[in-house]
Amino acid sequence: MAKQTHKKRATITDVAQQAEVGVTTVSRMLRDPAKVSEKLRKRIEAAIEILNYVPDPKAQALAAGKAQTIGVLIPSLSNIVFSDILRGIHDQVKGTPYQVQIGYTGYDKQEEDRLIALFLAQRPSALVVTGIDQSEKARALLDHADVPIVQILDDAADPIDTVIGFSHEKAVDLVVQHFLAQGYRAIGCLVARFDPRVQRRLMGFRASLHARGVYDPKREGLSREASSVQLGRFLMGQVLDQAPDIDAIFCANDDLALGALFECQARGISVPDQMGIVGFNDLEMMAATHPALSSVQTHRYEIGAKAIEVILGRLQTGKRFPNHINVDVTLQSRASSLRLTL
Amino acid sequence: MAKQTHKKRATITDVAQQAEVGVTTVSRMLRDPAKVSEKLRKRIEAAIEILNYVPDPKAQALAAGKAQTIGVLIPSLSNIVFSDILRGIHDQVKGTPYQVQIGYTGYDKQEEDRLIALFLAQRPSALVVTGIDQSEKARALLDHADVPIVQILDDAADPIDTVIGFSHEKAVDLVVQHFLAQGYRAIGCLVARFDPRVQRRLMGFRASLHARGVYDPKREGLSREASSVQLGRFLMGQVLDQAPDIDAIFCANDDLALGALFECQARGISVPDQMGIVGFNDLEMMAATHPALSSVQTHRYEIGAKAIEVILGRLQTGKRFPNHINVDVTLQSRASSLRLTL
DNA sequence: CTGTTAGCGCTTTCAA
């Protein structure tokens, strides 16, 4: 008899009436069908089908005291790096009862603080945040939040909870070693958008060159703008003009590296003979350029997936993972930085 | 006296007690401060500060009968095209009381159906879906949903509600015209991942060439794989092998075009003299390659932003927009397809 | 301008 008035979605009560059982039974069936007798189960299933019932997640969350939501805070969308991480996250969440809620900080500390407070207020099941450079305030909130917190894409001595990533300094050192091994001596770098991780790459790069006594600030092309291929071309040109002796360039992002390659092509500078190029992140395109571009593979998809794995482990099976999960970075050395026949 | 027991977040009741007012007043203040007297407002603000109160969005949504959520369904994350759209959406939503909830269909019709049902069950304020190729089932749900529905990235004779985008057929015709005007005659194409929009581009391309009597299937490089630079190289190589007479290539995605360019470089084929290349979407990198790559600019950011503008218009100001919003596509003709001195 | 009182749709004791 429970006719729907066209406009209203069916509620659990409607289903209960339709199936002639109590709402409790319907609710129970939804989260553990085994606890309901075969007979009622059939009736309820039929009722759900007839009424086209879909439980309201927010009512569930409210009643249960917590949302089946995993919050994810990332700085940006323009950067494929984060798309890859999100893919890893989504693929791993798929099939679980959890939903992903994404927040974009726009590389803005204040916005990050705001979003962390907002997300935490929704009592998510867990929270994934980018990097290790949260503000004092955010850190306090996070420390007291009673849910798994995963920091990604970096490494920290003192993680809030779990940190999954790698040391940017070490990653960059790999690049410098590689350049030197290939006989490059006048090594410069291109760096854009000074987010904390890029900054650590720059610092690591400088330290690494310093340690080998081959550091020269003239060979740096720096910009606060967002990284892009065009910016890569521009910065490469700039560095080339101010330090003509340069013979190798480390690009803190792959799009800069692509831009550097094109600038060299445009100027008739041969890569890798006159100029070695190495990028960072190893995006798909790097292997397909001509010559193929070397880059530091950062396994972004895996980092995203691992973050969820850790969270699900904690949430569902109670399994604990180590607080530091190091994802190996590897230098994919391709034609753009290989000039020695080995 | 309302001491918090450390673990529990403050509720609106706590705030009301702390400020010695009724909960209604607190609630009211939250959504329209002007309706509360100066005096109480101060007291409430203080209480909120002391208790560190953040309203629970799901309780709000439940009580209000609808979530302040705008659902967005897109097929993929790997494609920068959708990152751009999401940026437009987020930028436009920022500062409004709405939250964005993203769903990924993975180019899978069934998953799309499931997500549409799921999202609608949450009674969002509005829903943005990609394309116009929803299933019968999904369409029925969408038709009866009592919220603004915006379809993006395509054009349809019969939109569900509002459609924002452009005709892929017409866009492709622009490319063919351009090639012909530049004196190219043996025009081929590279197409990957047969999603409905890419498919329409292919159909439009064929029709356009047919109409001019210059269609040759041997000049097509097709693949069901996801579009990528590497795939672009591979397909370009394939087409070059099977149709050596080809002198121009339209790539249904920019990464394919980039791959095509590199394949030409690797084979010593000069662009644009021996081979004209035009891509689709005009990603940032296209202007920075050497030679710069022509591409069809699809204004993805604007489409995303416009979708939200339309939705906010309907939701907040009651303003109505036309059901068809056409976003002009323009061919950015750059060096890669210009071989006539004009 | 302010407070009381029902719910929103669902979960969850607690009895039956």
Added chain:
DNA sequence: TTGAAAGCGCTAACAG
């Protein structure tokens, strides 16, 4: 096994 009833935190009449 099942169900009645009491909330989860908030909003929205409806009185004052």
